[in-house]
Amino acid sequence: MSRYSAWAVFKNGFSGQKNWDRQWRDPEPKKEYDVVIVGAGLHGLATAYYLAKNHGIKNIAVLEKGWLGGGNAGRNTTIVRSNYMMPGNRYFYEHSLKLWEELSHELNYNVMFSQRHHVSLFHSPAARDAAARRYNTMRLTDTDGELWDLDTLKKEIPHLNYNNARFPIIGAAVQRRAGSARHDAVAWGYARGADRQGVDIIQNCEVTGVTREDGKVTALETSRGRIGAKKVGFAVAGNTSRLWQMAGLGNLPIESHKLQAFVSEPLKPLLDHVVVYGVGGAHFYISQSDKGGMVFGGDLDWYKSYAQRGNLPVVQDVAECATAIMPCLGRVRLLRHWSGVMDMSMDGSAFICKTPIDNLYLNGGWNYGGFKASPGSGWYFADLIANDRPDPVIEHFDLGRFKRGVIIDERGAGPDPKLHG
């Protein structure tokens, strides 16, 4: 398959840009694979890519019940940041951000990663102090972070509501290296990169059963027949509990909730940064896509659900949040809104871990934060599957942390999944 370059675009110009190779094959499933990953979302595809690239394992299948990148990979607000503070999250997300910084070159695919700053507003001295603690922790652990006072913020983003906001803005915590990326391109880039190394990406292939013999998973029953596997990785956040139960493993510290995202009609350049705030029951994040659409979102729909469609009360809540902070959006029309199913975990943090079954590995529990995590998640999940032991960076992302009492509750919300925003 050809490498993408300016020269390739020029050369294909002679044949009307009609002779490009397919980006990935559409293979029939083989009888058996060394590793089968369930879920061709960002995490599954990244895992397959790094298994092949970093660990030399080539006989891999990625199974997808729908189409590639059609789940939460295509249903997020594309924010990338690493402003996590808790041990367990801190180095993981920073590693992921470092992978983002090189991702377009790594994949030979423009993922349009734009380090446009993540600007997290605060509205009270207490919130400023909490942000100072968090961002100082980041600075002490080799990540950039800074606090902007009100004058700086007004200069950088003059059109926020500084006049009569219900919760007056007093400043912002900023991570300059954070930003956004093109979500589909990430899925496609990893898929193409994995496929080029021999990984079979098998779409329209729903797992319907997990076959276990002698304490090991030997095969997956799928809508396209039985597929044998020496090792299996689940990367199906949103539906993790269902696969877990198919494997006969019982309950998980996860509930499935739905989260909506929104995009407006395209506008001329309006917002150069990712702007976020959360205060007094409001929760809101917004950025502008390269096509001009305002991409934004807010809270969960507040009740457990597997439905990939949102409910209207949250549309109203989010619209109120938007106009509260950027009144200039008042007459902008909404173009689309959609909903994805999140694995909301009991402490708001993820799982990349071994399971009670020797050759089965779990990747899930990503809450709101799966998009930014996907390169790091694939990196460390591949490492876990290849070497059968967790890297120290992810050793706290296991299922046993609740029993040990070392939960990673970044928000301090307690064991109520819907509260971990």
Add this chain to the structure above:
Amino acid sequence: MIRINCPFCGERDHTEFSYGGDASIVYPELDASMEEWHDAIFMRENIRGMQSETWHHANGCRMWLVVERDTMTHEIQSVRPAHKGNAAVLSTTDTGGEQ
């Protein structure tokens, strides 16, 4: 919008209610083992399909209800008061199902 037929107030928008969670969870005795408490606090079946769950009519009668709802279609099968005693005190006759 989900419409919940509160046995005390009648059919109302779900925005009047606050979501509790899985109603099948029962806390063990205080001196039960760590294992039992761990499972009750942290572990969930996370059903896709009909689930029994609690809702609080926070902006209405403030009663806790047990609602059987499909987590895929959001269809509601039944609604009943969570606390039999309270319902009896309020001498409600129409409780929308068994108690």
